[in-house]
Every structure is written in C-alpha cells, then in structure tokens.
Amino acid sequence: MIWQFDTLILLLLLVAAVVSLRLRDLLAASVVFGIYSFLMCLLWAEMAAVDVAFTEAAVGAGVSALFMIATVYQTTRKSSD
Amino acid sequence: MHFLNEHIIPFFNYWIYVIIMMLGLHAMIVKRNLIKKLIGMSIFSTAIILFYVSIGVNNGGDIQGGKPGETHGTIPVIEHELALEASHDPTKIDFRRYANPLPHVLMLTAIVVGVATLGVGLAVTQRIYRDYDSIEEDEILAKIAAAPSRQTDD
Structure with missing residues (x-):
C-alpha cells in the first residue's frame, strides 16, 4: 500500500461522494456515482484485495450505475435537492 | 498538535471512512428524492465495506523485526508449486507475506447483496x-394524504 496513492484516492472519493449527492441533475448524479464506485475499486486493488476490486468494478461501477441511469430514463431527471 | 499526531494522522483512513459513511446516512435521512436516498444507501454500504477490507491490509507491522510500512503484505494468491509443497508441510507458507483474505471474502457477499438491494429499491x-x-417524498406523501383510500389499478 502506497500511502500517497491511498490519500489521493480517499480525497477524490470524498469529493465524488459529495458531488454525487449535491447534483440536482439525476443523470449526472448517477454518472458521478459510477466514478465514486470506480475510485473505490482502485482503492481496493491498492489494498491487495483484487477479488473485491474486480467485483466492485463489474457490479458497482457497471451494473448499479446502469440500473440508476435506466431508472432515471423511466422516471424523471430533475431532483428538488 | 499532540492530539493531531496521536489520533488524527495515524488513523487518517478511518476518519475518511467515517465521514463518507455519515454522508451516506445524512443523504438517506434528509434528501427527499428517492433516487438520491438510494445513492446515499449505496455510499453508506461501500464505506462499511471499505472499512472491513482495510482491516485485512497487512502493512508489515506484525512481521518480526519489521517496521510498519517497510514491508507489504501482497495479494493473497499462493503459487502452484508452493501450494503443492505446502499440502504436505503447511509451515512452508509464510502467511505474514500476504494480506488477510477473510474480510475480502466476507465483503464480496456484502457487495452483491448491496447491488441486489439497490436494484429492488430502484424497481420500487x-x-x-x-x-x-x-x-419526491413530500409530493408523494401529499398525494397520499389527499386521497387516502386511493386504489392502485393500472
């Protein structure tokens, strides 16, 4: 584990989480949530947990972002908060 | 400054996990949009998974004579020849060279359960x-209050 990478990814993770919860456009929020999941996957690969990392890359960044975008298209794109 | 060196810097990772977890919990409670609530739920669950995976990290602190950060536990995959030898003599494997795989395996299940929960939530x-x-939660509640005996026929 390289602590410089660790710290950088953790700070980006924090930024991605805040941005994804602040955005009022739900499609953009879903995409930023995908970025958050992928950063999480990088952090796990760096923590020597490669099995968890590729499950998160496939299932977290791929499938859940897809589900969320599909729901946004089925419902509405605007959010009040 | 002493407090900072003693409690904040060595546990920097853990502080960030707690902050991310509380962001998710706050979103679940305060946000009125249902999709925003579900994003908050996912952030909450990934923060907990991150905490568990980071417990399994081996930064060399428990190797005899080693200092933390000097040696690193690698990916817990054992080479084929070594595994064949170790099937007769388990002491051939130095388990301190690897990260602890138990939290990884537990958290694999947690990731899949989290995605299934998210899928059900989005379907609802x-x-x-x-x-x-x-x-929007407040608009839905207002509509329910306006027509309490509303029948759902589609």
Missing part, C-alpha cells in the same frame, strides 16, 4: 413513479 421507485407521477 419506478413503480411509485407510475402511480404518483413523482419521485
């Missing part, structure tokens, strides 16, 4: 939108 959101034409 779509169904609610079809009935109430809104995914």
Whole structure:
C-alpha cells in the first residue's frame, strides 16, 4: 500500500461522494456515482484485495450505475435537492 | 498538535471512512428524492465495506523485526508449486507475506447483496413513479394524504 496513492484516492472519493449527492441533475448524479464506485475499486486493488476490486468494478461501477441511469430514463431527471 | 499526531494522522483512513459513511446516512435521512436516498444507501454500504477490507491490509507491522510500512503484505494468491509443497508441510507458507483474505471474502457477499438491494429499491421507485407521477417524498406523501383510500389499478 502506497500511502500517497491511498490519500489521493480517499480525497477524490470524498469529493465524488459529495458531488454525487449535491447534483440536482439525476443523470449526472448517477454518472458521478459510477466514478465514486470506480475510485473505490482502485482503492481496493491498492489494498491487495483484487477479488473485491474486480467485483466492485463489474457490479458497482457497471451494473448499479446502469440500473440508476435506466431508472432515471423511466422516471424523471430533475431532483428538488 | 499532540492530539493531531496521536489520533488524527495515524488513523487518517478511518476518519475518511467515517465521514463518507455519515454522508451516506445524512443523504438517506434528509434528501427527499428517492433516487438520491438510494445513492446515499449505496455510499453508506461501500464505506462499511471499505472499512472491513482495510482491516485485512497487512502493512508489515506484525512481521518480526519489521517496521510498519517497510514491508507489504501482497495479494493473497499462493503459487502452484508452493501450494503443492505446502499440502504436505503447511509451515512452508509464510502467511505474514500476504494480506488477510477473510474480510475480502466476507465483503464480496456484502457487495452483491448491496447491488441486489439497490436494484429492488430502484424497481420500487419506478413503480411509485407510475402511480404518483413523482419521485419526491413530500409530493408523494401529499398525494397520499389527499386521497387516502386511493386504489392502485393500472
């Protein structure tokens, strides 16, 4: 584990989480949530947990972002908060 | 300054996990949009998974004579020849060279369960939108209050 990478990814993770919860456009929020999941996957690969990392890359960044975008298209794109 | 060196810097990772977890919990409670609530739920669950995976990290602190950060536990995959030798003599494997795989295995299940929960939540959101034409919690509650005996026939 390289602590410089660790710290950088953790700070980006924090930024991605805040941005994804602040955005009022739900499609953009879903995409930023995908970025958050992928950063999480990088952090796990760096923590020597490669099995968890590729499950998160496939299932977290791929499938859940897809589900969320599909729901946004089925419902509405605007959010009040 | 002493407090900072003693409690904040060595546990920097853990402080960030707690902050991310509380962001998710705050979003689940305060946000009115149902999709925002579900994003908050996912952030909450990934923060907990991150905490568990980081417990399994081996930064060399427990190797005899080693200092933390000097040696690193690698990916817990054992080479084929070494595994064949170790099937007769388990002491051939130095387990301190690897990260602890137990939290990884437990958290694999947690990731899959989290995605299944998210999928069910999003499906319920779509169904609610079809009935109430809104995914804002306050608008849905207002519509329920206006027509308490509303029958859902589609």
